[in-house]
Amino acid sequence: MSLLRLAFRNFALRTASPVTSVGQRSTRTLLRDTTRHRNYATKGKMKSTDRLVPGSKQPITDAAAMAEYTKTSTSMTNAVDWFRRECQGLETRASGRITPALLSPVRVKLADKDYRLEEIATVGVRDGTILLVTLFDEKNMKLVERALYDSKIPGVVPHRQDERTIKIPIPKPTVDARKELFAGAKRKAEEIRVQVRKQHQASIKRGKYEKHSIELEEFQKLTDRHIGEIDAILASLQKSTGASK
Numbered sequence: 001m002s003l004l005r006l007a008f009r010n011f012a013l014r015t016a017s018p019v020t021s022v023g024q025r026s027t028r029t030l031l032r033d034t035t036r037h038r039n040y041a042t043k044g045k046m047k048s049t050d051r052l053v054p055g056s057k058q059p060i061t062d063a064a065a066m067a068e069y070t071k072t073s074t075s076m077t078n079a080v081d082w083f084r085r086e087c088q089g090l091e092t093r094a095s096g097r098i099t100p101a102l103l104s105p106v107r108v109k110l111a112d113k114d115y116r117l118e119e120i121a122t123v124g125v126r127d128g129t130i131l132l133v134t135l136f137d138e139k140n141m142k143l144v145e146r147a148l149y150d151s152k153i154p155g156v157v158p159h160r161q162d163e164r165t166i167k168i169p170i171p172k173p174t175v176d177a178r179k180e181l182f183a184g185a186k187r188k189a190e191e192i193r194v195q196v197r198k199q200h201q202a203s204i205k206r207g208k209y210e211k212h213s214i215e216l217e218e219f220q221k222l223t224d225r226h227i228g229e230i231d232a233i234l235a236s237l238q239k240s241t242g243a244s245k
Helices: 002-050 063-095 138-150 175-207 214-241
Strands: 107-109 114-116 121-126 130-135 165-169
Touching (some): 063 175, 130 138, 138 165, 175 214
Antiparallel strands (some): 121 130
C-alpha cells in the first residue's frame, strides 16, 4: 500500500506541473497584452494632441476673408510708409541738412494735370543752405511759386532770382523750430492712426465675421501692428529732434 500511495503522489505531481506552467504563461501573456494595449493607446493619444493647433495660431482659411485681409494690409502699409517718408524729411530738416527731397511734397498744377516739382524743374543745393529751383519752361514760373507757397513747408519762402530760377534760403532750425516740426509730426501721426482704424472697421463691416472668430482676431492684430509702427516712427523722430512730448 505504501508503494501504491507513493506512485500515485508522483503521478499527481507530474500532472499538476504543466498546468501550473500554462497558467503562469497565460497570466504573463495577458499582462503583456494589457501593457502593450495601454502603450499603444497612450501613444495614439499623444500624437493626436500634437496635431492640434491653438486657435490663436490658426491662419485665415476663407478665401474671401484672406483677400480682404491682404487688401487691408496693403492699404495700412502704404499709409504707414507715407508717414515714415514724411518723418524722414522732417528729421533731415531738424538736423539742419538741406537736400532737394525737402521739396518732394510740392505739386504744381498745370493745365492738364498736377506734376511733381522734379518733373518740371531741377532742384539743387548751394552753399549747404540754399535750394535752387530751375524751371524747364519759364512760362510755369508763377504756377511753381504758387505751389511752393501752397505746400506750407516750414521755412520755405521762394525768391525769384531770374525768369527761370527760384532761390529758397533755408535757415538753420532753432530749438523752437524743431519742436514745431515734431508737433506737426504728432498731428500727422494721429491722422494716420485714424486712417488705419477706419480701414480696420471698414474691413470688419464688409466681412461680417462672427464674434470671437479667427478673422476678427487677425484683423485686430494687423491694426495693432501698424499702430505700433506709427508710434515707433514718431518716437524715433522725437529722439532725433530732441523734442519733448
